[in-house]
Amino acid sequence: MSRLDSFIRRLMAQRTCLNHAAQEISAVPGVVFELGLGNGRTYDHLRDVLADREIFVFDRQVAAHPDCIPDDDHMIVGDFSDTLPSAVKRFEGRCALVHADIGTGVAERNARMALYLGSILGPALAPGGLILSDQEMAIPGFTAGLLPTDVPSGRYYLLCNEAKGS
Numbered sequence: 001m002s003r004l005d006s007f008i009r010r011l012m013a014q015r016t017c018l019n020h021a022a023q024e025i026s027a028v029p030g031v032v033f034e035l036g037l038g039n040g041r042t043y044d045h046l047r048d049v050l051a052d053r054e055i056f057v058f059d060r061q062v063a064a065h066p067d068c069i070p071d072d073d074h075m076i077v078g079d080f081s082d083t084l085p086s087a088v089k090r091f092e093g094r095c096a097l098v099h100a101d102i103g104t105g106v107a108e109r110n111a112r113m114a115l116y117l118g119s120i121l122g123p124a125l126a127p128g129g130l131i132l133s134d135q136e137m138a139i140p141g142f143t144a145g146l147l148p149t150d151v152p153s154g155r156y157y158l159l160c161n162e163a164k165g166s
């Protein structure tokens, strides 16, 4: 497989996962967190498939395509370790979906970030809420969800908050 083939497959799998998660949260009210604006591709897709949701985007910098930059109220700039603690408090139990696309080429850094995100994100999630991530995470009270069969194993990970609503 050429590098072009592999790149295309990676992005197709990402889109498949985003579409799947968007459908899975159709009965879960709440906002969406997008961790990692990057150049805005997945943010742009999420706002397309989840047009009726408020999406809060987190990144240490804003370097996206100009058409894909959230307004100031929805773009939260800073390191995740500085911005997420207050966002998790603010949206406690009211987040229907977190999408985290935060991988770098450095496996150790990715593992550290996955540990950190797993330690902090849980309380933000609504009952039935989902975390879709390019990194594997574990959170007590959350179970691994199934992704569509055409997504290669280890490409993306889904976690579901098993807490029941009141």
Ligand SMILES: C[S@@+](CC[C@H](N)C(=O)[O-])C[C@H]1O[C@@H](n2cnc3c(N)ncnc32)[C@H](O)[C@@H]1O
Pocket: 035, 036, 037, 038, 039, 040, 041, 042, 043, 058, 059, 060, 061, 078, 079, 080, 081, 101, 102, 103
């Ligand atoms: C792979 S890119 C995201 C790509 C994006 N989903 C897209 O489709 O264009 C990862 C992003 O996460 C951000 N990021 C990684 N670690 C971070 C951290 N600790 N705090 C804030 N942002 C971080 C980087 O600045 C980068 O923009």
